[in-house]
Amino acid sequence: MLYPQENETREVKDLSGVWNFRVDRHSTGRDEEWFRQPLSDTMPMPVPASYNDLTQDITIRDHIGDVWYERTFYVPSSWRGKRVSIRFSSAEHNAVAWVNGREVVAHKGGHLPFAADISDIVTYGAENRVTVVVNNILTWDTLPPGFIRTYDDMNHPPGYRIQEIQFDFFNYSGLSRPVVLTATSPTRIEDIAIRANSEGCTGIVDYAVTTTGDSARITVRILDELGREVAAAAEASGTLKIENVTLWKPGQAYLYTLEAKATVSTGAVVDIYRETFGVRTVRVTDTQFFINDEPFYFQGCCKHEDMDLKGRGLDHALNIKDFNLMNWIGANSFRTSHYPYSEEILQLADRTGMVIIDESPAVGMRSDNPAEPTYSEERISSRTLAHHKQVMRELITRDKNHPCVVMWSVGNEPIVNEPKAGDYWGEVVAETRRLDPTRPVTLVIGDVVKPAECHPFQHVDVMCINRYHSWYSDPGHLELIELQTVAELTPWHEHFQKPLIISEYGADTIAGFHADPPVMFSEEYQVAMLENFHKGFDRLHFVIGEHVWNFADFATKQGVSRVIGNKKGVFTRQRQPKAAAHALRKRWSEPRKKI
Numbered sequence: 045m046l047y048p049q050e051n052e053t054r055e056v057k058d059l060s061g062v063w064n065f066r067v068d069r070h071s072t073g074r075d076e077e078w079f080r081q082p083l084s085d086t087m088p089m090p091v092p093a094s095y096n097d098l099t100q101d102i103t104i105r106d107h108i109g110d111v112w113y114e115r116t117f118y119v120p121s122s123w124r125g126k127r128v129s130i131r132f133s134s135a136e137h138n139a140v141a142w143v144n145g146r147e148v149v150a151h152k153g154g155h156l157p158f159a160a161d162i163s164d165i166v167t168y169g170a171e172n173r174v175t176v177v178v179n180n181i182l183t184w185d186t187l188p189p190g191f192i193r194t195y196d197d198m199n200h201p202p203g204y205r206i207q208e209i210q211f212d213f214f215n216y217s218g219l220s221r222p223v224v225l226t227a228t229s230p231t232r233i234e235d236i237a238i239r240a241n242s243e244g245c246t247g248i249v250d251y252a253v254t255t256t257g258d259s260a261r262i263t264v265r266i267l268d269e270l271g272r273e274v275a276a277a278a279e280a281s282g283t284l285k286i287e288n289v290t291l292w293k294p295g296q297a298y299l300y301t302l303e304a305k306a307t308v309s310t311g312a313v314v315d316i317y318r319e320t321f322g323v324r325t326v327r328v329t330d331t332q333f334f335i336n337d338e339p340f341y342f343q344g345c346c347k348h349e350d351m352d353l354k355g356r357g358l359d360h361a362l363n364i365k366d367f368n369l370m371n372w373i374g375a376n377s378f379r380t381s382h383y384p385y386s387e388e389i390l391q392l393a394d395r396t397g398m399v400i401i402d403e404s405p406a407v408g409m410r411s412d413n414p415a416e417p418t419y420s421e422e423r424i425s426s427r428t429l430a431h432h433k434q435v436m437r438e439l440i441t442r443d444k445n446h447p448c449v450v451m452w453s454v455g456n457e458p459i460v461n462e463p464k465a466g467d468y469w470g471e472v473v474a475e476t477r478r479l480d481p482t483r484p485v486t487l488v489i490g491d492v493v494k495p496a497e498c499h500p501f502q503h504v505d506v507m508c509i510n511r512y513h514s515w516y517s518d519p520g521h522l523e524l525i526e527l528q529t530v531a532e533l534t535p536w537h538e539h540f541q542k543p544l545i546i547s548e549y550g551a552d553t554i555a556g557f558h559a560d561p562p563v564m565f566s567e568e569y570q571v572a573m574l575e576n577f578h579k580g581f582d583r584l585h586f587v588i589g590e591h592v593w594n595f596a597d598f599a600t601k602q603g604v605s606r607v608i609g610n611k612k613g614v615f616t617r618q619r620q621p622k623a624a625a626h627a628l629r630k631r632w633s634e635p636r637k638k639i
């Protein structure tokens with residue numbers, strides 16, 4: 045699914061702004077067909093934004109179920125005869141949309157785009173209405189999974205229920221990314237797939253342009269950053285060569301543009317799309333990760349899409365600040381923990397040379413009852429697997445052309461030691477590889493098990509392991525970290541002969557709390573913890589990366605171990621540095637030495 049683009053053949057109308065919003069408190073809206081008429085009893089709500097933190101009403105923040113969004117929009121008369129689509133960049137987590145009372149699209153799963161052709165439904169030169177119901181309920185069949193716990197006891201009112209989640213971030217919901225209208229020719233470029241490699245000084249660009257509508261002749265050309273044509277062809281698919289290619293490198297981005305044109309039999313150019321891409325190679329050995337045949341060491345922090353008030357809502361100012369902070373701290377990469385981030389974030393990464401591990405929303409795949417298996421028809425089932433494969437398809441369809449994406453992460457911290465974990469993750473990894481044989485695949489694990497008990501890792505290219513020595517285990521004992529890191533990680537490499545990234549390590553830290561000698565939750569403790577981990581990493585030749593948990597403090601569900609959210613950020617939620625940010629900046633600005 046191509047990103048909405050405005051050019052001489054395509055128009056985009058952004059529907060961002062203040063929409064009408066109504067919480068469906070008794071789940072009656074679908075039966076009462078609220079989409080038929082303008083919504084009543086609404087309140088204003090911005091799009092894009094998560095709605096949860098924007099009112100003073102705790103029942104809206106914690107609402108379980110449907111919420112309704114609606115707005116009117118104008119379709120210009122000049123769009124008559126065009127293919128008019130409505131595109132939602134994401135809705136957390138399930139949505140149905142109606143235009144002028146007619147259902148146009150239903151989508152399962154958050155964080156990924158969906159669209160509908162509404163050419164025959166809209167009224168041209170007049171006002172139209174879009175209504176969207178967004179549902180935030182998570183079940184064992186969704187990603188992330190969750191379940192509704194209903195109480196039947198004296199301590200809870202009749203029918204009392206809560207949404208149980210098994211992940212550590214707030215279940216923000218709503219229309220968190222833009223909704224746009226697009227107008228293109230009915231014959232149009234539907235997709236462009238680009239795989240760009242290099243051989244010596246030559247860039248090898250395999251491309252395929254697909255169209256819908258009447259048959260069209262496709263011509264393509266590749267432009268460099270100065271707009272000079274460096275290759276061209278008159279076929280919809282093929283291989284193009286770029287002589288003296290400039291590679292896309294970490295921290296030194298270089299983007300080419302593949303311009304595709306669709307021409308119909310009259311000779312008219314009916315559609316143009318310009319897709320940026322980078323030429324780079326990615327390769328994994330048993331101890332290293334190569335980008336352009338140069339060893340790459342991942343250094344950075346895992347992130348969240350998270351901010352005060354707007355939750356997970358797209359915010360360009362925040363994204364620019366985050367990239368500037370990552371640059372300032374010396375980070376060269378991050379993982380989109382624990383779901384696909386907005387397309388706009390990947391565009392920034394492409395442009396700045398930030399390296400991305402692109403993660404699916406498969407987080408919290410664990411049984412709620414240790415006596416019961418995770419992988420069974422009651423929990424993570426064949427239905428979950430089918431949906432997981434569908435999500436990988438949508439993710440790869442969306443992100444395949446981004447040079448910043450160097451690896452897919454199929455999930456975070458599932459149960460790994462049940463024998464069926466091997467089958468489940470084996471299938472997800474195989475599907476991911478089938479869809480994209482050019483990028484390595486990883487899975488992030490957190491459980492402390494013996495390597496032989498970790499069934500999914502036989503299938504991945506790179507092992508990602510989260511470790512919290514001196515925090516969740518041996519709290520307060522900083523002196524154990526280096527020893528435990530070396531002693532525990534070495535057998536993983538011996539067993540699997542694959543490189544390893546420490547994909548999370550960190551300490552909750554309240555900005556402004558100080559204690560020396562260090563005490564948990566103080567800034568000094570966070571610094572000392574990270575430094576002790578680093579001593580361990582630097583002794584291990586197969587460790588190919590360190591991603592601190594987390595870039596910034598973020599909102600979570602409430603619980604006794606969370607003081608107004610997770611405080612493991614090296615920046616506060618408002619993006620001010622804790623002492624750890626300065627310490628990381630020092631480490632990451634110096635050449636890395638392995639002992």
Ligand code: GCB
Pocket residue numbers: 211212213382456457490510548593610612
């Ligand atoms: C983890 C999870 C992450 C949590 C983190 C923590 O292992 O992957 O989502 O936020 O630990 O702080 O506990």
